[in-house]
Amino acid sequence: MADEIAVVGGVDTHTDFHQAAVIDSIGRHLATESFPTDPDGYRRLLDWLRSHGDVMAVGVEGTGAYGAELARYLRANQVTVVDVDRPDRRARRANGKSDPVDAYAAATAVLSGRASGMPKTRDGIVEAIRSLRVVRRSAIKSRTQTINQIRTLIVTAPSEVRDKLRPMPTTELIRYLARSRPGTDPSDPACAVRIALRRLARRYQYLTEEIADADAELKPLVAQAAPELVALPGIGTETAAQLLITAGDNPDRLRSEASFAHLCAAAPIPASSGRTNRHRLNRGGDRQANNALHTIALVRMRWDTRTKDYVIRRTAEGMTKKDILRCLKRFIAREVYKHLVPPSATPQPLLQTA
Numbered sequence: 001m002a003d004e005i006a007v008v009g010g011v012d013t014h015t016d017f018h019q020a021a022v023i024d025s026i027g028r029h030l031a032t033e034s035f036p037t038d039p040d041g042y043r044r045l046l047d048w049l050r051s052h053g054d055v056m057a058v059g060v061e062g063t064g065a066y067g068a069e070l071a072r073y074l075r076a077n078q079v080t081v082v083d084v085d086r087p088d089r090r091a092r093r094a095n096g097k098s099d100p101v102d103a104y105a106a107a108t109a110v111l112s113g114r115a116s117g118m119p120k121t122r123d124g125i126v127e128a129i130r131s132l133r134v135v136r137r138s139a140i141k142s143r144t145q146t147i148n149q150i151r152t153l154i155v156t157a158p159s160e161v162r163d164k165l166r167p168m169p170t171t172e173l174i175r176y177l178a179r180s181r182p183g184t185d186p187s188d189p190a191c192a193v194r195i196a197l198r199r200l201a202r203r204y205q206y207l208t209e210e211i212a213d214a215d216a217e218l219k220p221l222v223a224q225a226a227p228e229l230v231a232l233p234g235i236g237t238e239t240a241a242q243l244l245i246t247a248g249d250n251p252d253r254l255r256s257e258a259s260f261a262h263l264c265a266a267a268p269i270p271a272s273s274g275r276t277n278r279h280r281l282n283r284g285g286d287r288q289a290n291n292a293l294h295t296i297a298l299v300r301m302r303w304d305t306r307t308k309d310y311v312i313r314r315t316a317e318g319m320t321k322k323d324i325l326r327c328l329k330r331f332i333a334r335e336v337y338k339h340l341v342p343p344s345a346t347p348q349p350l351l352q353t354a
Contacts, residue, residue, distance in 0.1 A: 005053030010084070010107025011045075011060045012099050013037075013067035020045050021103035022052045027111055032100040037066070042073040059084040059110035061102065063119035071119050082110045083119040120248030125225045129218060130245045136214035143207040150177070150200045157193045165197075177201035229339045234299035234307075234332075239292040246289040247340045257337035264289040266329040279326065290329070293336075297328040 005024055012019040018041070021032040030052055035041040049055050057080040060067040064083075071081045084106040109115035120127075147170060154165045165173060178201040182194030219237050222244065223230055230240045246264060247254065254260045261267045265285025271278050282290075300307035307328065314324050 006056050007049070007053040008056050008107045008111045009049045009058035010103045010105065010110065011058060011067065011070065012102035012106060013060060013062045013065070013070065014099075015066060017041070018045065018067070018070060019099035019103045020049065021100060021107050022049055023104065023107045023111060024053070025056070025111070027108060029104055032103055034099070037069070039073075042070055045070070046074065046077060046079065055079055057082050057110050059106040059115055060119070061086060061106055064122075068122055072121070072123060075121065081119055082115050083117040084109050084115040085117075118250070118253035120253070121250045122248070124249035125221060126244045126247070126249045129221050129225065129241050132214055132217050132221070133241055133245065136211055136218065139207050139210045139214065143204055143211065146200050146204045146207065147174075150174075150197060150204070153193055153197055153200070157197075158190045161190055161193055161197075174201045174204050178205055226339060229336065232335065232339070233304050234296040235336075239295050242288050242292040243336055243340070246286050246292075251340045254337070254341060257334050260337045260340070261330055261333040264293055264329075264333050266290060266293055266326075266333045268326065268330060278323070293329040293332050294325065296332050297325055300328070300332075 007022050007024055007030065010021045010023070012021075015037065017034045017036050019032065019034045022030045024030060033045075033048055035045040035048070049058065058074055059082045060071050060074075061084050062068075063071040063081065074081050106115070150173070154162055156162075157165070165177075168176065177197045180194060180198050180201075182198055183191040185191045186195060215237070218241060222237050222241050225244055226240060229235060229243070230237065235243075243264075247260070254263070258267065262282070263285055265282045265287060267282050267285075268279035269282050271280035297307075301311055302308075310328070311324055314327070315321075319327075
């Protein structure tokens with residue numbers, strides 16, 4: 001009987017459709033089918049998987065992108081979801097590339113144990129923080145681009161415009177340009193540059209208001225999500241928000257503080273050779289989380305007495321600033337983990353074996 005067969009599913013996700021595949025418990029390919037990315041398509045995909053047997057788990061590519069809603073639907077229906085990374089290029093060259101091939105590869109990765117990551121649930125307050133922070137980060141990037149364009153236009157502007165504007169600090173410059181009256185003859189280079197500068201200054205003001213609105217929304221959410229985290233020295237709303245996003249709404253998926261450090265690219269990497277015994281900075285992991293740890297470390301090096309004493313001691317021992325920062329980020333990752341994951345949280349195996 002089909003319901004007596006244990007099967008594993010795999011899904012290659014796309015914008016308009018998902019390619020699903022199913023294999024049995026010894027890896028034999030059973031079937032593959034595509035389904036639309038809508039509620040009816042998700043329901044049909046799950047019914048199709050269950051029609052082949054008892055679904056042990058489903059490996060989904062892109063649970064943080066195209067497969068986010070499918071992963072939520074499967075979890076809501078008590079199906080174990082495993083986050084599957086894209087196969088490396090060597091494996092793709094050896095096995096070929098197509099949607100059915102990728103779907104079967106996702107299922108095989110789950111069955112073999114190569115893929116074992118628990119995806120983020122993306123259904124709580126941290127997901128709300130992530131969405132709002134996307135807007136804030138893009139606004140900051142656009143504002144930086146805007147002030148750079150203003151400074152560039154001033155440098156190349158005619159002298160009657162440039163000489164007056166160059167010494168002004170940013171705040172005064174934006175206020176002056178936003179309320180200026182550039183004239184009505186855009187064919188005149190001086191008038192045209194004044195028009196452009198006024199428009200850029202007003203854009204800068206609008207983006208500043210947008211950032212302020214995002215900060216006002218984010219601060220109470222971050223304080224609600226992790227009040228103990230923002231109370232730590234050197235950690236503000238922005239860095240705490242990034243660390244929460246990295247951990248996700250289900251931080252218990254992180255198996256240890258070492259795994260969190262590795263996720264944040266703060267785990268030490270051996271770099272010893274011959275008589276040299278040392279470690280280097282990790283270049284992998286979540287670079288935004290690593291940047292948050294770096295910012296916290298710099299703030300503590302400047303203002304935290306305990307950190308300043310540590311830096312003095314390690315410098316006297318001959319350690320470089322880069323290595324000191326690596327150690328500090330590892331310490332901070334350990335400290336942050338304790339405030340992100342409940343002490344009683346113990347991740348369970350994704351596949352239950354008899």
